[in-house]
Amino acid sequence: MNKILISFSFVIFMACGSSQSSSNNQTTSTSSTSSTTTMDHVENKVKDKADLKLIKDFAKEYATSITEAELKKVLYTLASDDYAGRFTGEEGQKKAAKFITEFYTNLGIGAANSDGNYLQNIPAEYFKGHAKNSSENVVAFIKGSEKPDEYVVLSAHYDHLGTKNDKIYYGADDDASGTTAVMEIAKAFQKAVAAGNGPKRSLVFLHVTGEEIGLYGSKYYTENPIFPLENTVANLNIDMVGRLDKQHAENPEFVYLIGADKLSTELHELSEATNKKYTNLSLDYTYNDENDPNRFYYRSDHYNFAKNNIPIIFYFNGVHDDYHQHTDTADKIRYDLLQKRAQLVFYTAWEIANREKRLVVDKE
Ligand SMILES: [Zn+2]
Numbered sequence: 001m002n003k004i005l006i007s008f009s010f011v012i013f014m015a016c017g018s019s020q021s022s023s024n025n026q027t028t029s030t031s032s033t034s035s036t037t038t039m040d041h042v043e044n045k046v047k048d049k050a051d052l053k054l055i056k057d058f059a060k061e062y063a064t065s066i067t068e069a070e071l072k073k074v075l076y077t078l079a080s081d082d083y084a085g086r087f088t089g090e091e092g093q094k095k096a097a098k099f100i101t102e103f104y105t106n107l108g109i110g111a112a113n114s115d116g117n118y119l120q121n122i123p124a125e126y127f128k129g130h131a132k133n134s135s136e137n138v139v140a141f142i143k144g145s146e147k148p149d150e151y152v153v154l155s156a157h158y159d160h161l162g163t164k165n166d167k168i169y170y171g172a173d174d175d176a177s178g179t180t181a182v183m184e185i186a187k188a189f190q191k192a193v194a195a196g197n198g199p200k201r202s203l204v205f206l207h208v209t210g211e212e213i214g215l216y217g218s219k220y221y222t223e224n225p226i227f228p229l230e231n232t233v234a235n236l237n238i239d240m241v242g243r244l245d246k247q248h249a250e251n252p253e254f255v256y257l258i259g260a261d262k263l264s265t266e267l268h269e270l271s272e273a274t275n276k277k278y279t280n281l282s283l284d285y286t287y288n289d290e291n292d293p294n295r296f297y298y299r300s301d302h303y304n305f306a307k308n309n310i311p312i313i314f315y316f317n318g319v320h321d322d323y324h325q326h327t328d329t330a331d332k333i334r335y336d337l338l339q340k341r342a343q344l345v346f347y348t349a350w351e352i353a354n355r356e357k358r359l360v361v362d363k364e
Pocket of ligand 1: 001002003174212324
């Protein structure tokens with residue numbers, strides 16, 4: 001999660017606030033609308049209830065391969081001393097890029113670049129003095145079985161604040177948690193592919209760099225997209241999903257959702273229905289309010305997609321005492337919550353990728 005965009009965002013908000021202020025009423029979908037929206041791909045494909053059940057169980061089977069133990073293993077690596085806080089362009093970030101790349105290689109999940117290189121190189125000058133060296137986005141890809149030219153992007157930033165005054169800023173929650181979630185979601189989808197149940201639309205697993213210094217990695221990707229933005233159906237962005245904030249001490253099974261209803265009513269309804277059906281987390285829309293002073297909608301990588309009229313959902317656990325401190329460590333992660341939230345994103349991506357019709361953008 002980025003700290004430095006607040007004033008910048010405020011300007012944007014002032015510029016577009018008047019046109020959006022009336023359209024952000026939160027819609028509570030009725031269960032009948034929701035189930036129609038999410039299940040249309042299934043209902044168009046199957047003939048009876050037995051088949052319906054079978055198809056639904058597939059998603060569940062793969063989602064349950066996302067486990068606390070697996071998440072913990074990956075997250076502890078990314079947030080270890082070896083990676084030195086993963087500052088953009090520094091050795092620790094490049095080590096993390098290598099680790100993520102090897103993870104995909106070992107699973108047989110290919111690179112997004114047609115030459116087989118997982119890395120999207122970003123020259124040092126692009127960071128406008130905020131980082132000294134060039135850096136890399138890591139981009140993996142699963143090709144859709146029926147609509148390969150439509151793309152769902154799952155993103156998380158893997159850079160963090162580095163090492164300052166001999167203190168490593170581990171960034172376990174920010175954003176090793178999202179990075180790990182994207183990797184395990186990819187692994188679950190690859191299991192589906194291996195069993196012949198791969199997604200209809202293509203999936204792009206986008207690990208961006210340069211987030212903490214100003215959302216540069218996602219900006220670079222959207223300015224130099226590997227796959228056309230006009231065919232990019234949605235972006236699900238995960239930034240800090242392994243902890244909880246003080247407001248949810250009594251109700252930890254929650255996640256903040258931001259942006260789901262901003263461009264596509266269907267996306268919001270699909271997201272609600274998917275959660276109701278599979279994960280039952282409490283979805284908190286506090287920060288989805290245009291008038292919320294935190295302006296989180298503008299403060300992570302999804303915003304570069306939203307700017308391009310691509311529907312997004314931002315998954316977030318709120319801030320806590322360890323936010324942007326060297327004390328954001330792997331032992332403080334709630335792996336049970338991380339698992340549930342990663343599964344929610346998996347199911348949501350599953351529905352978006354497999355539904356019959358592409359999500360409709362009906363708002364500006
Ligand atoms: Zn951050």
